[in-house]
Amino acid sequence: MSRFVHTAAVLIALASFTQPAAAQDGFRLGYTDVGATIGIGGIGAASVSFGLRFEHALRSVPDLGDGLIGIQAGVDYYSWSDPGFTLSYVPIGATANYHFKLENKKIDPFLGLGLGYSIVSCSYSGSGDLCSNSALYFIGRAGGRYFFNDRMALYGDVGAGAATLNVGVTMRLN
Known part of the structure; x- marks a missing residue:
């Protein structure tokens, strides 16, 4: 966990010292990025989750405010253990x-809608069934980016996944 936090802190520090791009393009048609997130909240008493995001801007929508449609793939990881109980959750x-x-x-x-699959691994040594199964789920998400420069942005989203709130840094690939 500390290595991930350290890496994220270094990326944010580098972004803050990078010179702004002369022509700030932001999120545009053909834009592709990848980033790491840290999530908080969500799943019961979940404290922290770690995630990755990838997004590509596919098409403009002139009839709907001239915005853009992007397709995003994401994966998160959360684990928790207590005497007699362990859980790992990968949406x-x-x-x-x-x-x-x-x-x-x-x-x-941005606002997003999608579909996900949660992979749950759980063991419990007590009586009853406290473990849930892996399952499909619907995703509703709101989020945004703040571009430090043409290649790097602060990223945040709220919605479905291993956490209620995710924050991180994305880097443009193209």
């Missing part, structure tokens, strides 16, 4: 995100 999901068009290209708000 994997895909969402179609609508990105609103704003004049300020540094800000990229």
Whole structure:
């Protein structure tokens, strides 16, 4: 966990010292990024989850505010243990995100809907059945990016997954 937190802190520090791009493009058609997230809240007493996000902007939607549709894939990981009980939870999901068009290209708000599959591994040594099964689930998500420069952005989302709130850093691939 500390290695992940350290890596995220280094990426954020590097982004804050990077010179702003001359032409800030923000989220645009063909944009692709990947990033790491840290999640808080969610699953019962969940404290912290770790995740990865990948998104690609597929098409513009001129009839719907001239925004963009992006397809996002994500995976999170959360584990918890107590004497007699262990749980690991890995939700994997895909969402179609609508990105609103704003004049300020540094800000990229979006809403998304999708489908996910949660992989649950659980063991319990007491009586009763406290473990849940792996299952499909619907995803509703709201989020955004704040671009430090043309290649790196602060990322955040709220919605389904191993955490209620995810924050992280994304890096543009193309």
